[in-house]
Amino acid sequence: MDVIAAIATPPGRGGIGIIRLSGTGAHDLALRLVQSSDDSSERTLSPFRPRYAQWVSFLDADGRQLDSGLLLYFPAPHSYTGEDVIELQAHGSRILLQALLERVLVLGARLAEPGEFTRRAVQNGKMHLEQAEAVAACIDAATLRAARQAQLHLQGEFGRQLNGWMDVLTGLVAHVEACLDFPEEEIPALLFDELRATLDGELLQAMNAALRSANFGERLFQGACVAIIGAPNVGKSTLLNRLSGRDRAIVSKQPGTTRDVLEVDFEVHGIPVRLLDTAGMRDSDDRIEQEGVRRAQAAARTADVTIFMADICDVSTWNDIADGDIRVMNKCDLSGSGLMGLDLMELDLMKQDLAVPDDVLRISASTGDGVDALLQRMAELLGEIPAGDEGLLVTSRRHRQQLERAREHLISGRALLGSSEHLDLAAFEWRQAWSCLGEILGIGDIEHILDRIFSEFCIGK
Numbered sequence: 001m002d003v004i005a006a007i008a009t010p011p012g013r014g015g016i017g018i019i020r021l022s023g024t025g026a027h028d029l030a031l032r033l034v035q036s037s038d039d040s041s042e043r044t045l046s047p048f049r050p051r052y053a054q055w056v057s058f059l060d061a062d063g064r065q066l067d068s069g070l071l072l073y074f075p076a077p078h079s080y081t082g083e084d085v086i087e088l089q090a091h092g093s094r095i096l097l098q099a100l101l102e103r104v105l106v107l108g109a110r111l112a113e114p115g116e117f118t119r120r121a122v123q124n125g126k127m128h129l130e131q132a133e134a135v136a137a138c139i140d141a142a143t144l145r146a147a148r149q150a151q152l153h154l155q156g157e158f159g160r161q162l163n164g165w166m167d168v169l170t171g172l173v174a175h176v177e178a179c180l181d182f183p184e185e186e187i188p189a190l191l192f193d194e195l196r197a198t199l200d201g202e203l204l205q206a207m208n209a210a211l212r213s214a215n216f217g218e219r220l221f222q223g224a225c226v227a228i229i230g231a232p233n234v235g236k237s238t239l240l241n242r243l244s245g246r247d248r249a250i251v252s253k254q255p256g257t258t259r260d261v262l263e264v265d266f267e268v269h270g271i272p273v274r275l276l277d278t279a280g281m282r283d284s285d286d287r288i289e290q291e292g293v294r295r296a297q298a299a300a301r302t303a304d305v306t307i308f309m310a311d312i313c314d315v316s317t318w319n320d321i322a323d324g325d326i327r328v329m330n331k332c333d334l335s336g337s338g339l340m341g342l343d344l345m346e347l348d349l350m351k352q353d354l355a356v357p358d359d360v361l362r363i364s365a366s367t368g369d370g371v372d373a374l375l376q377r378m379a380e381l382l383g384e385i386p387a388g389d390e391g392l393l394v395t396s397r398r399h400r401q402q403l404e405r406a407r408e409h410l411i412s413g414r415a416l417l418g419s420s421e422h423l424d425l426a427a428f429e430w431r432q433a434w435s436c437l438g439e440i441l442g443i444g445d446i447e448h449i450l451d452r453i454f455s456e457f458c459i460g461k
């Protein structure tokens, strides 16, 4: 394998910046980086000590010091990629790191593709494909809850589960194939029952549970979009500011203050959520406000969840909220004495006339009352599995699709049980199921999926 190199730390200023090299020859290339050509005739540097942090000078072509820092050497196969790996820890200066990288390229390395280090780790058997995907997930996770899931996958939890299922399948196929050579009347009548029991009890139940977790698992990484909709002045911007914990949107008594769609990122029970605050829905002569309303309607259409908000003190805003996924009455801090002098009974009668749904949440965006219940409702609509029951989730579309394919084959094979004539076909289906699961781990013919998976990685990982 040729030597690949890349800056592994993010661009910009930092205390330390790391350049990574991997491949046969990485060690000698690094020697030439730290040894000036003048003294090579007199004394050659001794090889780097494995896994030892050595203080060195990184030199340019003229033997001048570009920077000084630490050098680490991980000889094959005990490295991230399974090849000889060199790590150069320099100062986190964009200019210096770039110059150092150029120097390394001149000395014979090639610039790494995105994810190429991890790809080599998979090719060299250091990790399974689903763990490589977990490396990317771990870097991209937007919340701690997502990061914890990525860690479970990185530690091989999912891989162990898959291997367990594949072992059961291998056993099933072996069992069936042992029977194929016997004449029909000698196949024990119980065989079909046994096979069904194993399929249902050890495979289908567990796979169904895994597939049920996929909605939330994917949501945890892809995030969701939530839009706040409602008449002007009901308190949409106040709610956005409260939920995001920032003074993001302008709040004012003047209706029509918010015109653009504003976005903030925050999290709901560990789910990454992009929250949209919109212009109030009303007829307006103002061209800019009309455009704002149009954009608000578009946001409502594309959001995963819409919060429709009304002002409990302003009956004219109540009609609008029937359409929302979540319906809230805001400004409850003002409603203690009833609405505009009406007593509570009159208020109830009025709500019936206006068909205000029962599941309306009462909140105060100003004081925060009722906001936890609102977050709870959001999390439910986003398919949250309560943190206590979370366990291992299926977190990627690729994994879910492979599991679905595997399950199809299992079920097709199960339907063939009953007559010994079709036993070989059932075994064929189960071998297919085995391959579908294996593909998640990177077993089999997977070249065609590798490019897509690794192209989404950062460079240097």
Ligand SMILES: Nc1nc2c(ncn2[C@@H]2O[C@H](COP(=O)(O)OP(=O)(O)O)[C@@H](O)[C@H]2O)c(=O)[nH]1
Pocket (backbone or CB within 6 Å): 230, 231, 232, 233, 234, 235, 236, 237, 238, 239, 250, 251, 252, 253, 254, 255, 256, 257, 258, 280, 330, 331, 332, 333, 334, 363, 364, 365, 366, 367
């Ligand atoms: N008392 C009270 N006032 C609120 C509440 N939420 C918003 N307001 C006030 O209502 C007015 C309009 O709020 P704003 O968030 O700009 O409404 P928007 O037009 O829907 O974005 C402002 O004067 C806010 O201070 C609330 O929960 N209680």
Ligand SMILES: [Mg+2]
Pocket (backbone or CB within 6 Å): 236, 237, 238, 249, 250, 251, 257, 258, 278
């Ligand atoms: Mg507003």
